[in-house]
Each structure stands twice: as C-alpha cells, then as structure tokens.
Amino acid sequence: MRTQVVIIGSGPSGLLLGQLLGNAGIDNIILDRVGKAYILGRVRAGVLEEGTVGLLEQAGAAARMREEGLLHDGFSLAFNERDHRIDLHALTKKRVMVYGQTELTRDLMDQREAAGYQTVYEAEDVTPCAFDGERPFVTYRKEGVLHRIDCDFIAGCDGYHGISRKSVPERSVATFERTYPFGWLGILADVPPVGHELVYANHPRGFALCSMRSATRSRYYIQCSLEEKVQNWSDDRFYDELRRRLPAAHAEALIVGPSFEKSIAPLRSFVAEPMRFGTLFLVGDAAHIVPPTGAKGLNLAASDVHYLFEGLRDHYLDRSELALAHYSDRALKRVWKSVRFSWSMTMLMHRFPEGGEFGQKIQEAELDYLTHSTAAATSLAENYVGLPY
Numbered sequence: 243m244r245t246q247v248v249i250i251g252s253g254p255s256g257l258l259l260g261q262l263l264g265n266a267g268i269d270n271i272i273l274d275r276v277g278k279a280y281i282l283g284r285v286r287a288g289v290l291e292e293g294t295v296g297l298l299e300q301a302g303a304a305a306r307m308r309e310e311g312l313l314h315d316g317f318s319l320a321f322n323e324r325d326h327r328i329d330l331h332a333l334t335k336k337r338v339m340v341y342g343q344t345e346l347t348r349d350l351m352d353q354r355e356a357a358g359y360q361t362v363y364e365a366e367d368v369t370p371c372a373f374d375g376e377r378p379f380v381t382y383r384k385e386g387v388l389h390r391i392d393c394d395f396i397a398g399c400d401g402y403h404g405i406s407r408k409s410v411p412e413r414s415v416a417t418f419e420r421t422y423p424f425g426w427l428g429i430l431a432d433v434p435p436v437g438h439e440l441v442y443a444n445h446p447r448g449f450a451l452c453s454m455r456s457a458t459r460s461r462y463y464i465q466c467s468l469e470e471k472v473q474n475w476s477d478d479r480f481y482d483e484l485r486r487r488l489p490a491a492h493a494e495a496l497i498v499g500p501s502f503e504k505s506i507a508p509l510r511s512f513v514a515e516p517m518r519f520g521t522l523f524l525v526g527d528a529a530h531i532v533p534p535t536g537a538k539g540l541n542l543a544a545s546d547v548h549y550l551f552e553g554l555r556d557h558y559l560d561r562s563e564l565a566l567a568h569y570s571d572r573a574l575k576r577v578w579k580s581v582r583f584s585w586s587m588t589m590l591m592h593r594f595p596e597g598g599e600f601g602q603k604i605q606e607a608e609l610d611y612l613t614h615s616t617a618a619a620t621s622l623a624e625n626y627v628g629l630p631y
Contacts, residue, residue, distance in 0.1 A: 244392045245271045247554060248380045250368055251400030252281060252361055254343060255526040255543035257350035259397055261301040262551045264359045268558050271391060272361040273368050273382055274400075278351065286343035288455055289314075289440070289537035291628030294544040295339050298346070303353040310456065311341035312438075317626070319609060320443040325489050326613040327439075333616075333623040340440075342455040343540055365389075370396045370409050373522035394521065397550060399543075401527040402512070410519050422509040422533060422588060423595055424448070427466040429480055429501035435460045436488070436495045442535075442591055443487050444605060449535075449592045450487035452496075465592055470506060477501050509533040509588065511581055516570040523550055523569060530577050535591060536584035541628055542577060548631050549573045576629060583625040 247263055249256045252274040263270045274281065290298075290311075298304040315331040331337055354361060365382040372378050379392045398406020407415070435454035443450040448465035455461055464483055477500060485493040512531040517524045526543030550573075553566030565572075590608055594601055612618045 245269045247395045248391050248393045249397045254347050256399035259547045266555050273365045274363050277363045288342040290339040291541045292336050293628050294541050303349045307341045311339045314338050314439050317440040320489050321609045323489050330623045333620045334627050336627040374520040378521045396522045398528045399525045406528050416515045418513045420511040424465050425468050425506045425508045426463045427506050428463040430503040431499045431501045433460050433497045433499040436492045444591045445487035517573050518570040532584035533588045535587040538580045538584050542580050545576050546573050
C-alpha cells in the first residue's frame with residue numbers, strides 16, 4: 243500500500259491534519275492503536291482559540307460547533323473573596339469558543355468518514371521506519387496480519403506516550419521538563435455552570451476552576467496533592483471543598499449533581515526539540531505538554547497542524563520546500579511562548595508547598611496588578627485568546 247502522508251494518531255490533531263490534507267487533494271491514511279469508541283470516551287479540554295476555530299472551519303468541520311459552542315468574551319480571576327473579570331474582547335477584539343474536545347473529535351471523524359478518507363483503527367505495533375531517508379514507511383498489524391504503507395512523510399500525532407517520538411534516537415532529541423508538586427482533581431456533572439464564563443480562583447486552600455462544556459454540563463477542578471485518591475472524594479466532599487475556594491457569589495450559585503467522571507491529573511510542562519526528524523514530524527502532545535491552566539494543549543496541537551499543513555501543501559501543490567523546512571522552528575517559537583504562559587498562569591494561581599507566606603503575598607500582588615493595569619491585563623488577554631500563527 244502507498245499514500246503520500248501517514249498520520250499516526252486519530253485524536254484532534256491527526257484528524258484535523260488529515261482533513262485539511264484530504265481537502266487539498268493530498269492523499270493520507272490515519273492509523274490508531276485503539277478503537278473509535280475509546281477515543282470518543284476520553285474527556286479533554288474545550289476552550290478553543292480563534293485560530294483553532296478557523297482551522298476547523300477551513301476543514302469543513304465547524305457547523306455543529308458554531309451552533310452549539312459557547313462564545314466567551316472574558317473570564318474571571320477570583321482572589322481575596324473578590325471576582326475580577328478579564329474582558330478579552332475589549333482588550334484584544336477576540337473571543338474564545340467553549341466546545342468540548344470530544345465533540346470536536348466526533349465532528350472531525352464524521353467529516354472524514356463522509357469524505358471517504360481512510361482510517362485504520364485498532365492497528366497494533368504501529369512502527370515508523372526509514373524516516374531518516376527518502377523512502378519512509380510505516381508497518382502495523384491488523385488481525386494478526388502485518389501491513390506496510392510506503393509514503394513520503396509521516397506525521398506523529400499520537401501523543402506523549404506514542405511511538406512517534408519514541409522511534410527517534412535519544413541522541414537526536416533534546417527534552418525540557420518541569421513537573422509540578424500537585425494535581426487537579428476534576429469532575430464532570432450534568433448541571434448548569436456557576437456562571438456564563440470560566441472562573442479561575444486563587445485561594446489559601448489551593449486553586450479552583452469553574453468551567454463548562456455546555457450550558458447544562460459543568461467541569462470543575464480543585465488543586466490537590468498527588469497522593470490523593472479519587473475514591474476518597476465523594477461528590478459531596480468535592481462540592482464542599484470547591485465552595486470554600488470560591489467567592490461567596492459563586493459558591494451560592496453552585497448547583498450540585500452527581501458526577502459521571504472523576505479523575506486526578508498531574509501537571510507538567512514538557513518540550514521536545516526539534517519537531518522534525520527527516521521525513522517524520524512530531525505534532526501536538528507528541529512534542530509538548532503544558533499544564534491545563536492556560537487552556538493551551540489542544541490549541542498548540544492545532545497550531546502545529548497549521549504549520550505542518552502549510553508546509554505539506556506548499557510541497558505538493560507549489561513545489562516549495564521553504565515552509566516544510568522551517569516547520570520545527572516556526573512551531574517551537576509559538577510552543578515556547580505558550581509554555582511560558584501556561585507556566586506563568588500555573589505559578590500565579592496555585593499554592594506551592596515551598597512558597598510560604600512570601601509566595602502568597604507575591605501572588606496577591608501580581609493578581610492585583612493584573613486586575614488594575616490595562617497593560618498587564620492586555621498581555622494576559624493576548625496570550626489567553628491565542629498568539630497569531
């Protein structure tokens with residue numbers, strides 16, 4: 243079998259890249275080690291930058307998002323029992339879209355199937371080969387049979403634990419990592435959110451976030467120790483702790499209900515450089531991870547897709563190699579700026595064990611500055627809505 247581009251991974255980045263390539267007449271096949279139902283069962287973030295929304299529109303997969311998604315003009319920073327709104331639209335003329343990653347993935351899957359582009363689910367032992375030369379190929383097993391796909395390029399969209407980055411010799415890649423001494427305990431519940439915009443809370447007991455997936459489905463988080471166990475947190479205990487960390491108005495507005503998903507996620511920052519190895523390109527979580535505080539994970543994957551699609555399109559349609567040659571450099575410039583922003587938001591909003599009273603005072607001073615300086619608020623807003631590609 244032969245195709246022009248093999249995409250490893252059918253998460254949002256792989257599906258988005260595949261749709262853009264297919265629409266441009268560039269043949270591609272997507273491989274994934276798990277099935278469609280498993281992928282759609284994963285719970286992920288849902289705050290989309292305008293650039294991400296634009297790419298979904300370009301891919302022809304934005305109709306349901308435009309109908310059901312929630313446009314947000316701002317968000318709140320809560321501290322010292324007060325609520326301070328950051329007006330994103332007034333400061334930047336831009337908005338963000340709240341639309342669940344699961345729904346976005348479903349839309350892209352449906353669009354791919356409707357277009358007749360090929361995806362192989364439950365492909366075992368996927369292995370990118372010979373990507374340091376001019377004749378790369380990918381092998382996999384399906385129902386015990388070994389298959390080989392010859393191609394021009396391989397896009398590794400298979401996440402942090404995927405085979406793409408692992409296939410690169412260690413001496414060829416540099417990694418940079420910061421792990422944080424806490425996690426996020428999160429729940430999903432079919433209850434209306436506390437407000438129509440996100441609330442980020444800094445409290446002496448720890449960080450809290452009030453988010454949503456729709457007008458009837460809420461996503462809540464609280465900072466917790468990495469030693470915590472999900473089974474020790476009943477819904478009642480979680481809601482009680484969340485109330486303690488919110489200003490009174492939000493605590494009183496909190497509507498509770500049974501959760502249908504509850505998990506603890508560790509936080510880390512991670513970047514692998516470069517993002518190109520011959521004919522293999524790393525995309526999204528395969529190359530970088532950010533803490534979710536700044537809502538950048540999915541959006542960074544989308545920006546990688548933008549740069550790689552631009553390079554592949556120019557290669558095939560315009561016979562130009564310039565954008566493809568600079569893929570890694572262009573992507574990493576934006577990656578590191580988003581890593582910085584996610585790190586700064588994490589440092590600002592969480593309580594660190596080693597911070598003590600001095601650290602708390604610094605956070606309070608920074609929050610006060612952000613909410614009283616137009617220049618500081620504008621910088622925050624520009625990063626939150628997404629830097630230009």
